[in-house]
């Protein structure tokens with residue numbers, strides 16, 4: 001690994017630092033309107049979708065420049081880039097790889113501008129880990145597809161304008177993977193019904209989605225008919241790729257250390273408790289291991305090689321760490337841990353209680369730890385399946 005910056009990369013890093021000096025107020029001085037203003041400014045610099053090609057409105061930045069940008073922003077605790085999470089994370093990259101020219105022109109600029117949200121319709125009641133067994137049925141009728149079936153656990157379906165959807169176009173059973181097709185569906189299509197599901201923290205962030213004779217124009221198919229599995233594999237690789245997760249974990253760890261300093265345990269600051277200190281140091285060591293793993297992946301990418309199964313290592317690592325950080329946060333709060341937002345002894349307005357109950361999103365969403373272990377065992381370590 002050699003990450004010495006070239007003169008051009010150093011100049012870019014200085015440009016980012018100058019932009020942050022000029023435009024980013026300290027953490028505590030950012031008002032409620034700041035998020036939207038920040039998005040606009042970062043977008044103007046073409047730093048949203050920075051690595052995407054310039055012809056679709058991206059920044060045309062190199063991989064190393066993208067790393068510099070994210071690194072500098074994370075150090076200054078800047079809000080995340082862009083406001084269309086799934087659009088930026090995997091719908092946009094999939095459109096760039098598989099979309100027609102018309103689809104790229106229609107959707108990519110709106111994703112970069114954060115005009116509306118996208119949701120992801122992959123999982124079904126009987127198909128999660130074994131996604132290729134999905135049954136949502138789709139038949140062709142002239143210039144339209146007709147969709148019937150159900151999706152579940154669809155995050156932010158109730159606030160999204162569009163969905164990236166996987167359907168089964170070949171129902172003969174002959175082609176499990178090759179019978180899947182990817183469609184882009186408007187959420188207000190007639191026959192599409194969203195029913196929110198409550199999660200264990202009491203809020204609703206995902207939903208069941210039902211399709212009854214929903215008509216989708218053929219021009220909204222992403223990739224060829226039967227190519228949906230490849231589109232999805234590429235999309236999930238985008239979801240699991242890179243070192244982005246490290247920054248989020250580091251930020252949470254910093255906040256936890258701060259909480260430990262502010263909280264009391266056995267008559268002294270919790271940060272002085274030897275048991276807790278050991279847990280925090282162990283967590284920090286694991287986060288650092290994750291960063292170094294991310295650097296290994298980056299080295300591979302800089303040499304022009306594609307990432308594949310190895311992204312499962314950090315996905316697994318992050319899942320276990322998120323659970324651990326939540327447990328540490330509750331330990332620091334002692335007898336206030338089982339209380340909820342609004343109760344007087346609860347720290348940070350219940351942020352840590354919500355955090356501790358929010359682990360399914362990062363642990364189960366995008367593939368469970370068991371599935372990541374299977375991938376690591378079979379594809380990286382070459383262990384036999386049985």
Ligand SMILES: Cc1cc2nc3c(=O)[nH]c(=O)nc-3n(C[C@H](O)[C@H](O)[C@H](O)COP(=O)(O)OP(=O)(O)OC[C@H]3O[C@@H](n4cnc5c(N)ncnc54)[C@H](O)[C@@H]3O)c2cc1C
Pocket residue numbers: 119120121122123124125126127128129130152153154155156206360361362364365366367368369370371374
């Ligand atoms: C907060 C949250 C948000 C989500 N958002 C979305 C979304 O936006 N869109 C979407 O499409 N889906 C979403 N999901 C669904 C998620 O992708 C699935 O829940 C996940 O893939 C697991 O599938 P499943 O729930 O059917 O569990 P199952 O596949 O039934 O798994 C149940 C248990 O069996 C284990 N298991 C299954 N197969 C194997 C195997 N071969 N080897 C070893 N162990 C195995 C699993 O690890 C797990 O512990 C979300 C889930 C959550 C929790």
